[in-house]
Amino acid sequence: MHTPVTIIGAGLGGLTLARVLHVHAIPVTVYEADSSPSARAQGGLLDIHDYNGQLALEEAGLTDEFRAVVLPGRQALRVLDTDGTVLLDQPDDGTGGRPEVQRGDLRQVLLDSLPAGTVRWGHKVSGARSLGDGRHEVTFADGGTVVTGLLVGADGAWSRVRPLLSCATPEYIGKSVVETYLFDSGSRHPAAAKAVGGGMLLAPSPGKEIFAHREKDDTLHAYVGLARPRDWFAAVDFADPAAATARIAREFEGWAPELTALITDSDVAPVLRSLYALPTGHRWDRVPGVTLLGDAAHLSAPNGEGANLAMLDGAELGGAIAAHPGDVETALTVYERAMFPRSAESATDEMPGLDSAGNTARGLVDLVTEHSG
Ligand SMILES: Cc1cc2nc3c(=O)[nH]c(=O)nc-3n(C[C@H](O)[C@H](O)[C@H](O)COP(=O)(O)OP(=O)(O)OC[C@H]3O[C@@H](n4cnc5c(N)ncnc54)[C@H](O)[C@@H]3O)c2cc1C
Numbered sequence: 001m002h003t004p005v006t007i008i009g010a011g012l013g014g015l016t017l018a019r020v021l022h023v024h025a026i027p028v029t030v031y032e033a034d035s036s037p038s039a040r041a042q043g044g045l046l047d048i049h050d051y052n053g054q055l056a057l058e059e060a061g062l063t064d065e066f067r068a069v070v071l072p073g074r075q076a077l078r079v080l081d082t083d084g085t086v087l088l089d090q091p092d093d094g095t096g097g098r099p100e101v102q103r104g105d106l107r108q109v110l111l112d113s114l115p116a117g118t119v120r121w122g123h124k125v126s127g128a129r130s131l132g133d134g135r136h137e138v139t140f141a142d143g144g145t146v147v148t149g150l151l152v153g154a155d156g157a158w159s160r161v162r163p164l165l166s167c168a169t170p171e172y173i174g175k176s177v178v179e180t181y182l183f184d185s186g187s188r189h190p191a192a193a194k195a196v197g198g199g200m201l202l203a204p205s206p207g208k209e210i211f212a213h214r215e216k217d218d219t220l221h222a223y224v225g226l227a228r229p230r231d232w233f234a235a236v237d238f239a240d241p242a243a244a245t246a247r248i249a250r251e252f253e254g255w256a257p258e259l260t261a262l263i264t265d266s267d268v269a270p271v272l273r274s275l276y277a278l279p280t281g282h283r284w285d286r287v288p289g290v291t292l293l294g295d296a297a298h299l300s301a302p303n304g305e306g307a308n309l310a311m312l313d314g315a316e317l318g319g320a321i322a323a324h325p326g327d328v329e330t331a332l333t334v335y336e337r338a339m340f341p342r343s344a345e346s347a348t349d350e351m352p353g354l355d356s357a358g359n360t361a362r363g364l365v366d367l368v369t370e371h372s373g
Pocket residue numbers: 008009010011012013014031032033034045046047123124125126154155156157158159160177223273293294295296302303304305306307308309310354
């Protein structure tokens with residue numbers, strides 16, 4: 001007999017776990033703070049890797065559904081120097097191992113694969129406590145409670161389940177990103193569209209970078225990264241979009257106009273995202289009846305792996321639970337034994353992406369060439 005599983009958080013990690021459990025006919029309920037699947041925009045493109053995210057989707061029996069939402073051509077990569085010089089222009093020949101999908105589309109694939117009622121929307125967890133014998137009581141913001149024999153915290157960076165296992169909290173990594181969107185770029189923002197090309201653009205320099213994707217419907221989505229303390233960003237008035245845009249753009253004076261257009265020509269107010277990470281190698285001693293996955297377990301500086309790892313965690317945890325009916329502790333031990341070193345290694349892995357603030361564009365080209373060579 002399998003213990004019914006209670007998952008907190010319907011992100012990609014929690015939903016992958018729920019799906020794998022469902023495939024194995026193990027009862028599962030997911031409690032999610034958002035009031036509905038569409039309560040919040042789900043963010044931009046994710047490249048789903050053949051060595052982690054795609055393996056998880058295969059385990060979930062959703063490879064065909066995943067392929068159906070892949071955006072063709074988006075694995076193209078361009079690296080530009082700050083003056084606009086094109087240092088690398090790799091087309092997408094359709095053979096790459098990192099196809100791109102909109103995060104919202106992938107989340108919907110997972111939601112559609114679960115029986116109605118599996119996800120309980122509008123259930124924000126405020127805390128959880130041990131009842132002994134591996135059982136836990138979860139409390140929701142509205143005062144309601146549930147008791148469970150197997151609790152999984154898949155509730156992201158600020159997990160309310162994590163304190164059951166660890167006293168670690170995420171710390172600011174010394175860098176934030178400002179997100180912008182340019183719509184109908186081919187007709188309305190042609191210079192920026194040309195700079196980004198068909199897929200991804202990286203334009204790094206020490207302490208600052210512009211990173212952009214061509215999303216669905218010809219939308220350019222840029223992440224403008226700056227290594228500055230939180231106080232520096234606090235002094236920028238994000239309530240005044242024009243002033244905030246001008247302040248951020250000032251940090252990129254002298255950069256090519258087709259790159260700075262990704263800041264100044266945004267069709268939406270710039271959105272600040274401060275970046276946090278748990279200590280690299282974060283782990284805990286086994287506590288009966290509870291574990292964590294994804295960002296709740298190993299939030300790291302964005303390096304293009306976080307969502308992929310969250311899904312692999314979910315798939316592996318689901319597989320371990322299925323393989324050990326009636327033996328929750330062995331299942332959690334098997335899962336954590338693989339998850340701890342994998343996430344620690346990934347957090348230190350230098351990959352092209354949002355972790356590239358310390359790199360020059362030329363250094364990044366060397367790195368990309370090494371990785372693909
Ligand atoms: C700017 C940026 C760019 C990124 N780019 C990439 C990328 O290109 N590729 C990649 O692989 N990763 C990327 N990541 C990392 C990736 O977004 C995360 O690692 C991934 O979303 C983690 O998935 P998760 O399921 O663990 O958590 P989340 O996606 O954070 O999901 C957690 C869920 O739990 C819910 N929740 C939170 N608190 C509660 C509560 N108290 N009660 C109930 N529910 C709750 C949330 O509403 C959410 O639905 C990026 C991150 C950032 C910041």
